[in-house]
Amino acid sequence: METQIQIKGLCKNFGKKQALKSVDLTIGQGMFGLLGPNGAGKTTLMRVLATLLPKSAGEVRVCGVPVEHAAEIRKMTGYLPQDFSMYGNMTACEALDYLAVLSGIPKAERRKKVPEMLEKVNLLDQKNIRVKAMSGGMKRRLGIAQAIIHDPRVIIVDEPTAGLDPEERVRFRNLLCEIARERIVLLSTHIVGDIEATCEEIAVLNHGEVVFRGTVESLLKLVENKVYSAEVSPRELDGLKERFIVTGILNRGSTATVRIIAESMPLAEAKSCSADVEDAYMFLMHSISATPVQKGSEQA
């Protein structure tokens, strides 16, 4: 059976508001990042794929199964919602076991899988901690455990690292990468660092439209030889921000080190430097706001 999500001309309307506008995407095995600002339509797309929202138009197939066949889709997908939560008075073990029952896992298998999953997400020692007493990171790890306990072929993860401390975030990203070896993991985020660290393939959504689809390298190519660093006086900052895309400012007493995206050398004293995904994303979003939809060779 194919391991692919195919989305063709997907539209989703909320009354008069168009949350998704003819989205076309093909997502293969491994980690796939969905990037975009707040309100871009990421969660709507995720919820359509998780059968929690009906589409208004278009075609969506998850591993060859049309999304309308909700019961089948639910069996093959694991979903971690943006604000994962469970009954506060259940322990980690009880919550996982309850959700496993809701996924139709028989008792003998649950007995084996629940501790296995808790161990995988490093929660076995805290299995008796109640959900209401868990930290944000622990909750997310429990969220991942519940999303994979029924061994789904597709995992949909919505903004999983928001609110986590750096250490938790790194641990969580590594966990997702491990899981993605034999599955499709669709990761939605507005945190560029998460995408950079985990995803090979990405799509950028803005106002319900796919404005970029390709590899991280192809996104980086958009800003190749366009990223510069310069030491400037703090008084010059306002002028620079008006003329260029400034992606970083580091104040150093009487001077400031700025990171600038520009088509050509912005200042005589500026030095060219290597671009990162955040620069590329900022450049892309800036280009879109200048021209309604920016489409490059690999852009959607």
Added chain:
Amino acid sequence: MGALFLKECRKIAKSLVYYVYLAAFVLFITGQMSDGEWTEQLSEPQPGQESYGYGYSSDERMVMQSGLETLLREILANRFATYPFGFYKAVTLNEEELEVLKRAMEQCTGMEFEQMIEESNAYGMEISQMGAEYAEAEMWHIPIRENLSYEEFEQVMEKACEIVGSRSHYEKSSYERRGVVALTYEDALEHYRELCEDDKVSGAQMRLFCDYACIFLAVLPIFVGVSACLKDKRAKAAELIRSRSVSGAALIGCRYLANVVMCFVPVLLCALLMQMPCVYAAGQAGIQADILAFVKYSFLWLLPVIMVVLGAAFLITEATETILAIPVLLAWAFGSVFSAATLMGDFGWKLVTRWNTFGSYGRYAEELGQLYRNKGMYMALAVILVLLTVAVYEKKRRKGEMLYGKLRKNNS
């Protein structure tokens, strides 16, 4: 399904609302059932006893007497009890309306109204002078015209009902059940036989238990049901649970069944505990009690109430995701309690079926058919309500929105 049912039971057992339910039920029922007056009825009546107590009578003469005495009492106080929508409301009449009723009284008794007042007052004086021994006084009864026909009486009651308003004591269903009569030795012996042979003592005790428990069970399971349905929303786990592969029918069905069982089991245990002294006392009196009466009556009388109340609570809460079910179902429950024209029988289609007496099997047997129909109807209604809840849940799951069309918050 079995695993989910057990997990739902455990969830309920961990909820505070459920403990409040348990505590309230136990306190209420023990408070009401602690009275052991029924033990006196376990002794066989003997000829020549001073009194054999009172009983209800369908004798037309008795019904007329009781109806007219109620009318006289309310005319004198100019305060007429009515129960619109099940709630008590006192009605005061103007002079003209009172005059019509006074003339009707005169027509039924053949006495001047002023004379009735005098006789009634004289009886009142006599009672007050007797102090604590008033119970021994012979009751004063309003004299009824010798040739007063029942049809004529019915017309008077109809007129009174027209003036006072509906749901008053002058509605046919109400006055027909108010005939009270002193029992004779033969009556008392028949009652005793019924108690021993038909009711086997514990049957009578369990009807009384069901009378009190029914009131309670029309109210408290509402809170248990609403709490169970809102649990996903309160825990912010609704979306997560909807994304699982479990079917709506299995999820709602198991949750509903778990709530019914968890509400019913303590009731059954209480019924057993309440029945035990009765079985023991019957044994002491040489009467073979029915030890399974608690099961028969609890299943027949109380289970359908729990089922329908929980079914309605599930449907309203699932459809609105609010606590709207609480005021709606409380109004239904209290409406049913207060709309009762009598505290014994007259089951009709009421949610709260009353039998606030120990015994009277004969009359119970007469009304048993209607009780079966009533309970059967509520059980069927409960099943329909649960099916509708499943449909609502599946619709919300498919549409990702509330039933009444409000869009869910979109965080994309």
